[in-house]
Amino acid sequence: xxxxxxxxxxxxxxxxxxxxxxxxxxxxxxxxxxxxxxxxxxxxxxxxxxxxxxxxxxxxxxxxxxxxxxxxxxxxxxxxxxxxxxxxxxxxxxxxxxxxxxxxxxxxxxxxxxxxxxxxxxxxxxxxxxxxxxxxxxxxxxxxxxxxxxxxxxxxxxxxxxxxxxxxxxxxxxxxxxxxxxxxxxxxxxxxxxxxxxxxxxxxxxxxxxxxxxxxxxxxxxxxxxxxxxxxxxxx
Amino acid sequence: xxxxxxxxxxxxxxxxxxxxxxxxxxxxxxxxxxxxxxxxxxxxxxxxxxxxxxxxxxxxxxxxxxxxxxxxxxxxxxxxxxxxxxxxxxxxxxxxxxxxxxxxxxxxxxxxxxxxxxxxxxxxxxxxxxxxxxxxxxxxxxxxxxxxxxxxxxxxxxxxxxxxxxxxxxxxxxxxxxxxxxxxxxxxxxxxxxxxxxxxxxxxxxxxxxxxxxxxxxxxxxxxxxxxxxxxxxxx
Amino acid sequence: xxxxxxxxxxxxxxxxxxxxxxxxxxxxxxxxxxxxxxxxxxxxxxxxxxxxxxxxxxxxxxxxxxxxxxxxxxxxxxxxxxxxxxxxxxxxxxxxxxxxxxxxxxxxxxxxxxxxxxxxxxxxxxxxxxxxxxxxxxxxxxxxxxxxxxxxxxxxxxxxxxxxxxxxxxxxxxxxxxxxxxxxxxxxxxxxxxxxxxxxxxxxxxxxxxxxxxxxxxxxxxxxxxxxxxxxxxxx
Amino acid sequence: xxxxxxxxxxxxxxxxxxxxxxxxxxxxxxxxxxxxxxxxxxxxxxxxxxxxxxxxxxxxxxxxxxxxxxxxxxxxxxxxxxxxxxxxxxxxxxxxxxxxxxxxxxxxxxxxxxxxxxxxxxxxxxxxxxxxxxxxxxxxxxxxxxxxxxxxxxxxxxxxxxxxxxxxxxxxxxxxxxxxxxxxxxxxxxxxxxxxxxxxxxxxxxxxxxxxxxxxxxxxxxxxxxxxxxxxxxxx
Numbered sequence: 006x007x008x009x010x011x012x013x014x015x016x017x018x019x020x021x022x023x024x025x026x027x028x029x030x031x032x033x034x035x036x037x038x039x040x041x042x043x044x045x046x047x048x049x050x051x052x053x054x055x056x057x058x059x060x061x062x063x064x065x066x067x068x069x070x071x072x073x074x075x076x077x078x079x080x081x082x083x084x085x086x087x088x089x090x091x092x093x094x095x096x097x098x099x100x101x102x103x104x105x106x107x108x109x110x111x112x113x114x115x116x117x118x119x120x121x122x123x124x125x126x127x128x129x130x131x132x133x134x135x136x137x138x139x140x141x142x143x144x145x146x147x148x149x150x151x152x153x154x155x156x157x158x159x160x161x162x163x164x165x166x167x168x169x170x171x172x173x174x175x176x177x178x179x180x181x182x183x184x185x186x187x188x189x190x191x192x193x194x195x196x197x198x199x200x201x202x203x204x205x206x207x208x209x210x211x212x213x214x215x216x217x218x219x220x221x222x223x224x225x226x227x228x229x230x231x232x233x234x235x236x237x238x239x240x241x
Numbered sequence: 242x243x244x245x246x247x248x249x250x251x252x253x254x255x256x257x258x259x260x261x262x263x264x265x266x267x268x269x270x271x272x273x274x275x276x277x278x279x280x281x282x283x284x285x286x287x288x289x290x291x292x293x294x295x296x297x298x299x300x301x302x303x304x305x306x307x308x309x310x311x312x313x314x315x316x317x318x319x320x321x322x323x324x325x326x327x328x329x330x331x332x333x334x335x336x337x338x339x340x341x342x343x344x345x346x347x348x349x350x351x352x353x354x355x356x357x358x359x360x361x362x363x364x365x366x367x368x369x370x371x372x373x374x375x376x377x378x379x380x381x382x383x384x385x386x387x388x389x390x391x392x393x394x395x396x397x398x399x400x401x402x403x404x405x406x407x408x409x410x411x412x413x414x415x416x417x418x419x420x421x422x423x424x425x426x427x428x429x430x431x432x433x434x435x436x437x438x439x440x441x442x443x444x445x446x447x448x449x450x451x452x453x454x455x456x457x458x459x460x461x462x463x464x465x466x467x468x469x470x471x472x473x474x475x476x477x
Numbered sequence: 478x479x480x481x482x483x484x485x486x487x488x489x490x491x492x493x494x495x496x497x498x499x500x501x502x503x504x505x506x507x508x509x510x511x512x513x514x515x516x517x518x519x520x521x522x523x524x525x526x527x528x529x530x531x532x533x534x535x536x537x538x539x540x541x542x543x544x545x546x547x548x549x550x551x552x553x554x555x556x557x558x559x560x561x562x563x564x565x566x567x568x569x570x571x572x573x574x575x576x577x578x579x580x581x582x583x584x585x586x587x588x589x590x591x592x593x594x595x596x597x598x599x600x601x602x603x604x605x606x607x608x609x610x611x612x613x614x615x616x617x618x619x620x621x622x623x624x625x626x627x628x629x630x631x632x633x634x635x636x637x638x639x640x641x642x643x644x645x646x647x648x649x650x651x652x653x654x655x656x657x658x659x660x661x662x663x664x665x666x667x668x669x670x671x672x673x674x675x676x677x678x679x680x681x682x683x684x685x686x687x688x689x690x691x692x693x694x695x696x697x698x699x700x701x702x703x704x705x706x707x708x709x710x711x712x713x
Numbered sequence: 714x715x716x717x718x719x720x721x722x723x724x725x726x727x728x729x730x731x732x733x734x735x736x737x738x739x740x741x742x743x744x745x746x747x748x749x750x751x752x753x754x755x756x757x758x759x760x761x762x763x764x765x766x767x768x769x770x771x772x773x774x775x776x777x778x779x780x781x782x783x784x785x786x787x788x789x790x791x792x793x794x795x796x797x798x799x800x801x802x803x804x805x806x807x808x809x810x811x812x813x814x815x816x817x818x819x820x821x822x823x824x825x826x827x828x829x830x831x832x833x834x835x836x837x838x839x840x841x842x843x844x845x846x847x848x849x850x851x852x853x854x855x856x857x858x859x860x861x862x863x864x865x866x867x868x869x870x871x872x873x874x875x876x877x878x879x880x881x882x883x884x885x886x887x888x889x890x891x892x893x894x895x896x897x898x899x900x901x902x903x904x905x906x907x908x909x910x911x912x913x914x915x916x917x918x919x920x921x922x923x924x925x926x927x928x929x930x931x932x933x934x935x936x937x938x939x940x941x942x943x944x945x946x947x948x949x
Binding site for chain 1: 385445452456459462463
């Protein structure tokens with residue numbers, strides 16, 4: 006991904022506010038859940054991130070905070086940034102070319118991540134394989150592939166979780182030619198983190214992941230073809 | 242919860258009307274179901290509550306009634322307050338600091354409350370555990386907790402139900418520091434009651450509970466991970 | 478039900494057009510499915526009914542036809558009334574006080590009616606019991622009751638189906654004091670017919686039935702409480 | 714089907730843009746998925762098709778390309794047509810009278826097509842039988858019928874897939890009197906292709922197929938009537 010950074014102007018803020026309204030309406034950012042950021046500078050790293058505890062359906066222009074690479078507020082305000090700011094910083098640092106990061110809380114992501122991370126394990130994987138819609142993730146050009154979405158056990162300790170993310174990302178090369186090794190991760194019974202070169206790409210990734218989560222989860226509730234045949238015969 | 246009481250001005254009425262339109266559109270207040278109130282005074286207790294039998298998608302400014310702590314109309318009008326007014330009064334009395342109370346009828350709340358209250362029992366419990374979204378309930382700061390939502394058997398006798406609620410709330414200390422002991426309850430195959438210091442908080446609690454009900458119910462329809470593996474292998 | 482008949486003025490037509498837009502958006506009247514009517518006169522019986530084959534999301538003022546008690550066009554136009562007009566006439570004749578009749582095609586109604594009518598049988602019954610939301614059906618004042626919704630096997634022969642409806646309604650007294658013996662019926666794998674004294678009541682009945690169909694169907698997909706316990710234990 | 718061809722004027726383009734906004738909102742054309750076309754000429758065959766990789770919720774008037782019967786751009790622009798353009802050309806060639814072709818990616822179509830095509834097979838069939846809503850497909854006049862929707866294994870090789878479509882359509886007579894032999898097909902874990910004499914008919918076919926896919930899939934998740942009885946008895 007070439008480094009295309011969205012400048013954190015009023016335009017960025019209004020675009021994030023529009024995403025809040027949209028994602029609330031689509032059920033992915035209810036209550037005061039979710040947080041969003043855009044990369045405001047790379048040298049040094051600076052992010053514009055949603056302030057803590059705001060209703061995402063009604064973000065005002067003041068509900069954003071600038072933070073440095075360690076999540077400290079740099080704009081002189083007394084607003085607190087989102088509790089999960091450090092994860093945004095970690096992603097922006099580890100994934101080159103990231104221009105925007107979106108974190109959402111959807112029913113399907115919550116349910117699947119809870120179902121697929123065995124209790125007591127620090128992390129697991131949700132494999133999404135064989136769907137045409139995978140091509141909506143940047144750099145994927147065929148359905149004959151899979152996306153292994155990391156699932157991390159939930160915690161309120163962001164330093165600890167950031168460490169686990171660093172550990173898991175350590176073996177990944179986001180600068181290699183071809184598709185990125187991954188496009189997002191889940192926190193179990195909590196939600197999705199995904200990103201993109203700019204806000205439009207990050208928004209598309211949320212939309213694609215949500216579609217795929219719904220398909221994977223609903224497909225599991227369908228009885229196998231053989232069972233359907235048997236059931237139809239029993240009813241007749 | 243500090244006692245922040247929303248004054249029952251025209252603003253409150255318009256806010257309740259907006260909630261009616263929103264909750265109808267979201268499928269939580271269909272037909273003439275549901276009723277909403279704000280606390281209009283504390284000494285003596287007075288509530289502003291939706292009038293009986295109104296379509297919640299089209300509440301007019303006249304579709305509200307003032308009642309006293311026993312649910313009697315105090316504004317001299319001949320409008321009848323909602324049949325369940327007494328439950329609003331009971332909650333306002335038992336939960337200190339309550340400024341608004343919302344009662345909704347959603348599919349997931351209806352289904353879960355019916356599934357989890359054993360027949361013949363006067364009340365039961367729906368445990369919601371381990372979800373990040375629990376933090377959307379006032380005072381909850383971690384997912385490593387649970388909310389035990391009381392389920393009461395349905396009845397048309399509001400005095401009797403009010404008595405059961407008083408009995409169940411008797412051992413609870415809503416004034417203790419930290420999180421409230423609970424944020425709402427279900428009536429089986431009927432709906433949800435939740436509340437907040439003000440209307441915005443009560444509305445958020447409805448939204449959060451609905452999300453959690455959907456997650457809990459849908460998660461039950463997913464086969465266990467082991468069964469999924471087996472099914473996938475049989476299909477291949 | 479007292480005989481309150483909505484006059485088939487331009488107001489009625491615009492109200493039916495609004496219902497078409499709403500029901501299309503809610504997924505109950507897709508394609509050119511569904512048809513709606515209001516009673517325009519009682520002596521002799523006359524109905525205003527949607528013309529055949531129209532997209533319900535975009536009804537124009539010309540997409541309505543007046544018909545007599547046998548479904549014949551009486552307004553001198555060459556418009557064809559809906560193929561199912563005769564069922565509207567039959568209902569208007571059999572259920573005294575009916576002012577409006579709405580026929581919709583929803584997923585839940587389609588699925589439940591198909592699941593519950595045994596193959597080869599001319600009719601069956603869907604019992605809906607114990608839900609508070611039953612009170613949204615006119616005259617029902619308690620959840621401690623049930624609505625037995627007739628299910629008729631589908632046919633393209635409206636005279637034959639009308640005959641079966643007459644046969645099933647023959648033993649019912651819609652003039653007895655108290656609640657009506659029923660508020661609607663299903664045609665298997667086809668859709669719902671319901672009615673009301675006026676269009677608002679008929680619209681509410683559609684909304685209430687759809688809510689109840691969704692609850693009944695989704696409740697069946699939840700494993701029994703015992704199975705849930707077992708599954709949770711196996712996963713741990 | 715008589716040859717009614719929608720002229721590819723600005724009106725056609727705006728109609729396709731409206732469909733993009735609608736289908737995105739209904740969850741059938743997320744991300745940059747889906748593509749749409751209208752037949753612009755028959756002698757020689759010319760199509761107006763959506764350009765490659767566009768967000769369907771925000772199509773501009775420049776996001777369309779004219780192509781010939783082999784999918785080559787004929788309007789002198791440097792815009793690339795959709796990667797699946799050749800399938801649109803194949804359908805327009807094989808199905809006489811086609812005026813518009815719509816390709817969508819919905820959850821239910823994705824799941825059902827994946828469930829019903831056995832692994833390793835080049836194609837299969839989804840049978841939809843007995844539903845009244847089948848009458849929404851052009852030329853079908855009774856529910857006592859079935860639509861056998863072909864399912865093709867997915868590929869990124871459009872020439873190869875076009876060949877399989879030609880093979881399967883070889884035995885079908887779209888010019889025979891009566892209903893067409895089929896109205897659309899599925900690509901497994903990918904999406905739906907359907908068409909019509911004009912854009913309105915093609916749009917209706919998408920809507921009808923989506924309704925039917927939802928009914929077929931949800932009906933499979935309902936336990937058989939006997940199992941429901943047993944479960945209810947065990948709970949009591």
